[in-house]
Amino acid sequence: MKAWLIEQLQRLNMSEALVRPEGFTRQGYTTEETNAITVFRAIAEELGLASVEDAAGNIIARWEVPGGENAAVATGSHLDTVPNGGAFDGGAGIVCSLGAVKLLKQASFEPQRPIEVICFRSEESSRFGVSTIGSKAMSGLFDPTIGSLKDQHGTTLAEAVASQGFDWENLSKAKRPKEQLQSFVELHIEQGLHIVEHQKNYGVVKSIACPIRLTVTFNGKAGHTGTTPMDRRQDALTTAALFISFVQETALQLNDAYEKSLVATVSKLTSAPNSMNVIPHTVIAGVDIRSVDDLLKQKMAKAIRIEAERIEQTTGVSIAIDVLVDNPSVLLDPPLAEQLASDHETYSVHHMDSGAGHDVMNMAQVWPSGLLFIPCEDGLSHHPDESATAEDLVMGAELLARFLMEATTQ
Amino acid sequence: MKAWLIEQLQRLNMSEALVRPEGFTRQGYTTEETNAITVFRAIAEELGLASVEDAAGNIIARWEVPGGENAAVATGSHLDTVPNGGAFDGGAGIVCSLGAVKLLKQASFEPQRPIEVICFRSEESSRFGVSTIGSKAMSGLFDPTIGSLKDQHGTTLAEAVASQGFDWENLSKAKRPKEQLQSFVELHIEQGLHIVEHQKNYGVVKSIACPIRLTVTFNGKAGHTGTTPMDRRQDALTTAALFISFVQETALQLNDAYEKSLVATVSKLTSAPNSMNVIPHTVIAGVDIRSVDDLLKQKMAKAIRIEAERIEQTTGVSIAIDVLVDNPSVLLDPPLAEQLASDHETYSVHHMDSGAGHDVMNMAQVWPSGLLFIPCEDGLSHHPDESATAEDLVMGAELLARFLMEATTQ
Incomplete structure (x- = not known):
């Protein structure tokens, strides 16, 4: 056999x-x-x-x-x-x-x-x-x-x-x-x-x-990398980086705090225009959240929404969240x-x-x-x-x- | 006219x-x-x-x-x-x-x-x-x-x-x-x-x-997003996110600390395999650093190298830095x-x-x-x-x- x-x-x-x-x-x-x-x-x-x-x-x-x-x-x-x-x-x-x-x-x-x-x-x-x-x-x-x-x-x-x-x-x-x-x-x-x-x-x-899957779109502003001062940018990628770190840290914290395990991954990411001398104006990220504890999964998704609103305020980059999948x-x-x-x-x-x-x-x-x-x-x-x-x-x-x-x- | x-x-x-x-x-x-x-x-x-x-x-x-x-x-x-x-x-x-x-x-x-x-x-x-x-x-x-x-x-x-x-x-x-x-x-x-x-x-x-331009490659490990526990990952994208935030923060700090201005941008980024249910194993980023003060530019590049080594230690994701351009x-x-x-x-x-x-x-x-x-x-x-x-x-x-x-x- x-x-x-x-x-x-x-x-x-x-x-x-x-x-x-x-x-x-x-x-x-x-x-x-x-x-x-x-x-x-x-x-x-x-x-x-x-x-x-x-x-x-x-x-x-x-x-x-x-x-x-x-x-x-x-x-x-x-x-x-x-x-x-x-x-x-x-x-x-x-x-x-x-x-x-x-x-x-x-x-x-x-x-x-x-x-x-x-x-x-x-x-x-x-x-x-x-x-x-x-x-x-x-x-x-x-x-x-x-x-x-x-x-x-x-x-x-x-x-x-x-x-x-x-x-x-x-x-x-x-x-x-x-x-x-x-x-x-x-x-x-x-x-x-x-x-x-x-x-x-x-x-x-x-x-x-079953996963909750989100598409998160960061809309910033393009500009020349050599001439746009650091404090006048709306860089979609640096904003996405804050978001990615938040997802990772929050998933680790929720695992520590609850009995059931949870995983959350920013598994997809594209940045535009992806040119060496242009500040990224648009980043589209895919987020995959899973736990057999549906409430824990929803808790994670809610934390992501709240943080996205906070980051939006501090960076001036607008963030839109679309739900691709959300099944119990x-x-x-x-x-x-x-x-x-x-x-x-x-x-x-x-x-x-x-x-x-x-x-x-x-x-x-x-x-x-x-x-x-x-x-x-x-x-x-x-x-x-x-x-x-x-x-x-x-x-x-x-x-x-x-x-x-x-x-x-x- | x-x-x-x-x-x-x-x-x-x-x-x-x-x-x-x-x-x-x-x-x-x-x-x-x-x-x-x-x-x-x-x-x-x-x-x-x-x-x-x-x-x-x-x-x-x-x-x-x-x-x-x-x-x-x-x-x-x-x-x-x-x-x-x-x-x-x-x-x-x-x-x-x-x-x-x-x-x-x-x-x-x-x-x-x-x-x-x-x-x-x-x-x-x-x-x-x-x-x-x-x-x-x-x-x-x-x-x-x-x-x-x-x-x-x-x-x-x-x-x-x-x-x-x-x-x-x-x-x-x-x-x-x-x-x-x-x-x-x-x-x-x-x-x-x-x-x-x-x-x-x-x-x-x-x-x-003139810019210093770097290509930074993050090599982590692929894995299923639903089954790989958060504390056992070598996620190339979460590591890249730490790096992007560091570049942004350090550039802001150097602008405050020195007379001449400096800009540093992670302007390019691709993540592989870019699949909703796979943990990113490879991220390739392009970094563009500019200042008319060449010493300040070198200071930024050096800080990036030191931080890359530190992140490599803490995340288990290997980071390779190639210099594309470095002109005075x-x-x-x-x-x-x-x-x-x-x-x-x-x-x-x-x-x-x-x-x-x-x-x-x-x-x-x-x-x-x-x-x-x-x-x-x-x-x-x-x-x-x-x-x-x-x-x-x-x-x-x-x-x-x-x-x-x-x-x-x-």
């Missing part, structure tokens, strides 16, 4: 090396993502699964059970990456899901319900600033107004979708009736160090922190979490929260859903050094096989 | 409005710059000047004097702009120079030496990070190694030069023998408020502050400055320094050179609202005409 899982991950990533200096760049609704999905369908077919593509480009690879119950039990993840990301974020969930099917087939298991491995489109928010587009469509959470969002090259989301053969106008048709699925479990690398620090083998997630945290299905955590003699479990969003948070709006974490090296993700051990991938396949077996035996 | 000067400025800027919301974008070695230069040659021809193009694309428009002295007296400026800059930075010097010739022709003046109006190529540093490329070539200060510098679209300086019909390998041929010119005077908008604040009409510059200030010719300032009954003069570099700083390395400033509205430049009054343009033409007359009468 170990060799098979690694081989499939190599095929999906089209690289013998799973850790390499440039990482992997396979953004949502690109040919790179589509190519990986084509490999996924080939592997599913080799396992005897028939796969179909929905209107959003999600793939549902299905183990049909003609005489059994209708509602399927599903597992899955995604194959898109951030730019220069790793081979495991999304990929680990996909190969462990396929590995689980392989284990059940090898054991000649006969499910009483259909089993599905789902590969979702465009999970990462790095290209268009919105995440989990495929699973939103499948869960009926599709927002048609975001088709005009642009990537850094000016391509709109609707154009990107069309480039891969899908029609933005039809994306809502990917919505599945509730009765088609009984439950959904996603497996993902942890992207942190909680499992290892608690000396456990894997994690079962209770709730998922998602509580996953407690009975399913209990099932995923129970009766393990081989592997020990850590109950935890997830700081990152995943496709399962959309699926959980409709179907009882669960999330399994396997450890990843140094807690790293969204980084070329992102990796998980072959042993932990095997554990992942076994955990998912057990879930699928239990859920399709009743 | 007033209407004529405005009309020529409109022709050069190809716009009836000389102040407009988008300003003017006419970067060095682009078709836009070349188009404006073509208009310049047409106006020069209308005034009876024969113009030639040198190997760097500079234009020398010449009033020939067959029987007179050989060494010409020259004036001039440039026609390139920063992105979304104004119509007057460079343009004012060009039209006042042409206007001076027109005044002398109207007065049937007969010069004893040739008179030249020079239009230099690519004065602004906004495109390639280096300034005054044309005048460097003419003064023999051409540095062939910078041909590989790239603009933001990846075009090299050598390629840009080639795109306008010139050969980077031949640029050094634009160097003129010392005996070809007797003296050079540039007129420019002040890009500040010193003249107005001293209630004078125009400025004569004693020395020009340029003292202009004192007798020429005295001549430009003397005997004025109509206009009152303010003696001052220049915080910005100009083509004249290169010409001054070879020929006795002077720099005249006319006021500009609100001291603004490198900004769409940059402007100068028609009355001050007329004054500029008259000041240059007087200089040309005096210098070609002996």
